[in-house]
Amino acid sequence: xxxxxxxxxxxxxxxxxxxxxxxxxxxxxxxxxxxxxxxxxxxxxxxxxxxxxxxxxxxxxxxxxxxxxxxxxxxxxxxxxxxxxxxxxxxxxxxxxxxxxxxxxx
Amino acid sequence: xxxxxxxxxxxxxxxxxxxxxxxxxxxxxxxxxxxxxxxxxxxxxxxxxxxxxxxxxxxxxxxxxxxxxxxxxxxxxxxxxxxxxxxxxxxxxxxxxxxxxxxxxxxxxxxxxxxxxxxxxxxxxxxxxxxxxxxxxxxxxxxxxxxxxxxxxxxxxxxxxxxxxxxxxxxxxxxxxxxxxxxxxxxxxxxxxxxxxxxxxxxxxxxxxxxxxxxxxxxxxxxxxxxxxxxxxxxxxxxxxxxxxxxxxxxxxxxxxxxxxxxxxxxxxxxxxxxxxxxxxxxxxxxxxxxxxxxxxxxxxxxxxxxxxxxxxxxxxxxxxxxxxxxxxxxxxxxxxxxxxxxxxxxxxxxxxxxxxxxxxxxxxxxxxxxxxxxxxxxxxxxxxxxxxxxxxxxxxxxxxxxxxxxxxxxxxxxxxxxxxxxxxxxxxxxxxxx
Ligand SMILES: Cc1cc2nc3c(=O)[nH]c(=O)nc-3n(C[C@H](O)[C@H](O)[C@H](O)COP(=O)(O)OP(=O)(O)OC[C@H]3O[C@@H](n4cnc5c(N)ncnc54)[C@H](O)[C@@H]3O)c2cc1C
Numbered sequence: 001x002x003x004x005x006x007x008x009x010x011x012x013x014x015x016x017x018x019x020x021x022x023x024x025x026x027x028x029x030x031x032x033x034x035x036x037x038x039x040x041x042x043x044x045x046x047x048x049x050x051x052x053x054x055x056x057x058x059x060x061x062x063x064x065x066x067x068x069x070x071x072x073x074x075x076x077x078x079x080x081x082x083x084x085x086x087x088x089x090x091x092x093x094x095x096x097x098x099x100x101x102x103x104x105x106x
Numbered sequence: 107x108x109x110x111x112x113x114x115x116x117x118x119x120x121x122x123x124x125x126x127x128x129x130x131x132x133x134x135x136x137x138x139x140x141x142x143x144x145x146x147x148x149x150x151x152x153x154x155x156x157x158x159x160x161x162x163x164x165x166x167x168x169x170x171x172x173x174x175x176x177x178x179x180x181x182x183x184x185x186x187x188x189x190x191x192x193x194x195x196x197x198x199x200x201x202x203x204x205x206x207x208x209x210x211x212x213x214x215x216x217x218x219x220x221x222x223x224x225x226x227x228x229x230x231x232x233x234x235x236x237x238x239x240x241x242x243x244x245x246x247x248x249x250x251x252x253x254x255x256x257x258x259x260x261x262x263x264x265x266x267x268x269x270x271x272x273x274x275x276x277x278x279x280x281x282x283x284x285x286x287x288x289x290x291x292x293x294x295x296x297x298x299x300x301x302x303x304x305x306x307x308x309x310x311x312x313x314x315x316x317x318x319x320x321x322x323x324x325x326x327x328x329x330x331x332x333x334x335x336x337x338x339x340x341x342x343x344x345x346x347x348x349x350x351x352x353x354x355x356x357x358x359x360x361x362x363x364x365x366x367x368x369x370x371x372x373x374x375x376x377x378x379x380x381x382x383x384x385x386x387x388x389x390x391x392x393x394x395x396x397x398x399x400x401x402x403x404x405x406x407x408x409x410x411x412x413x414x415x416x417x418x419x420x421x422x423x424x425x426x427x428x429x430x431x432x433x434x435x436x437x438x439x440x441x442x443x444x445x446x447x448x449x450x451x452x453x454x455x456x457x458x459x460x461x462x463x464x465x466x467x468x469x470x471x472x473x474x475x476x477x478x479x480x481x482x483x484x485x486x487x488x489x490x491x492x493x494x495x496x497x498x499x500x501x502x503x504x505x506x507x508x509x510x511x512x513x514x515x516x517x518x519x520x521x522x523x524x525x526x527x528x529x530x531x532x533x534x535x536x537x538x539x540x541x
Contacts, residue, residue: 022469026469026470026472029170029460029472030472030473032170033456033457033460033472033473033475034475036166036453036456037453037456037475037476037477038477039533039534039537040449040452040453040477040479040530040533040534040537041479041526041529041530041533041534042533043533043536043537044536044537079491079511079519079522079523079526080479080491080493080523080526083493083494083507083508083509084477084479084493084495084507084508085507086495086506086507086508087475087477087494087495087496087497087506087507087508088475088495088506
């Protein structure tokens with residue numbers, strides 16, 4: 001009896017953690033897909049080109065506060081990023097900031 | 107496993123099923139360089155067209171799932187971008203600077219690149235026939251063939267006419283022909299550009315071209331004029347263009363819209379003459395006809411186009427609504443309100459690549475989101491832009507945010523946007539072709 005419930009418990013635990021793992025992977029992929037649009041001006045994985053500062057490997061907190069400032073029209077120097085940042089939720093902007101902070105610099 | 111150009115459908119299906127059954131599919135979305143994929147043994151995806159949409163699709167399929175077998179079919183060894191071809195026309199850039207190769211896709215991402223043309227597609231047999239006679243099977247097919255010209259749309263404007271009055275709407279020889287004609291133009295000549303009705307490739311493209319050619323005239327043909335004959339009454343970024351023209355070029359550029367009798371109905375290319383809807387005849391020194399367009403021919407062969415000549419797609423995946431397992435991206439698609447731009451083709455390809463991976467694995471579809479920024483240069487130091495983010499709402503592609511550059515802005519803003527345009531070009535070329 002004890003054995004049976006233990007077995008059941010482990011199975012349930014294993015299934016939940018598999019489910020959580022799958023959810024986490026799904027969330028990571030969602031962020032990677034969102035982030036892929038940024039490459040068109042910032043280079044693949046945000047590794048930068050010419051005039052535009054590279055965003056790969058910059059601290060997440062700085063990237064996030066810049067993105068939020070763009071979104072809320074609080075960034076004086078903005079040209080297009082204000083128009084673009086408004087297309088994402090605050091949570092998405094945070095996920096994008098974390099994504100690029102975790103990319104290796106060129 | 108080595109890849110041959112012809113694998114039987116059942117074999118590739120077996121590989122797919124085996125992979126799924128073994129639970130061995132762990133696509134590494136967003137992970138680092140996959141290295142050579144020559145030992146890839148996953149499902150097979152064939153991509154037709156190595157332009158903005160196709161090259162991006164091939165690269166991101168491999169990034170999302172390194173074990174996929176990805177084959178890219180593109181006749182040209184070197185791709186010339188339409189973006190910045192207007193700078194070539196103005197003498198500000200050379201052809202080499204808009205040329206890109208497939209080396210990164212081959213050497214870094216392990217994409218098999220075949221330089222041939224796809225002639226036919228058999229959707230039931232999941233087969234592509236190439237012009238060299240080879241046949242390839244696919245589990246999923248991506249088409250990004252760009253545009254073809256509607257040669258029957260304007261009387262007198264056929265392939266032979268384009269040798270006298272270039273369209274230069276696919277970059278390459280046509281770009282160089284138009285450049286030579288502009289260089290050889292008399293000092294007080296008239297450049298006429300005939301612009302088509304919507305939808306067409308690159309909505310602001312004709313007006314950027316007129317601007318940069320006017321810039322060239324200010325430097326080299328001081329008395330020359332630009333006349334735009336337009337088959338519509340409104341065009342992209344119209345307010346920004348017209349006020350910049352006023353500011354920089356005075357009356358050098360004249361625009362005649364549809365209701366002013368701007369629609370060109372007949373072309374006499376050898377005489378460089380056009381006739382408009384109500385019978386006005388205009389004579390040009392250099393005549394550039396941007397003709398009506400449709401999806402690249404291979405889309406017809408695949409049975410994915412509708413009566414409009416373009417390809418309807420499921421907005422969440424960019425899979426054809428007419429034929430299963432064929433995904434279409436780029437200019438060939440009906441994706442309004444997204445414009446037919448290279449930027450959009452690139453982001454559509456990423457959404458399609460992710461949807462293909464989800465469908466092959468049987469995992470839930472990711473939420474689609476696209477971005478676009480179209481920069482236009484009025485002169486090499488004066489840039490304007492339109493930028494949007496798109497999502498899907500009620501099964502329709504919708505605008506999530508965006509807009510135009512401000513109508514009133516200091517010169518420093520215009521200069522900054524020009525700099526960002528150059529930077530954008532380098533970034534998107536790097537993201538698409540690797541250089
Ligand atoms: C003057 C001009 C300026 C532009 N400026 C900009 C700009 O500043 N920004 C921007 O974002 N966009 C710009 N564009 C638009 C941009 O060029 C297109 O939107 C973009 O090229 C679309 O990508 P695509 O993949 O659909 O087609 P393409 O890039 O044209 O690629 C199609 C490819 O498919 C290949 N192909 C076709 N048929 C077959 C077949 N049967 N078999 C194998 N291969 C095939 C072709 O050889 C070609 O290489 C401009 C366009 C023009 C004309």
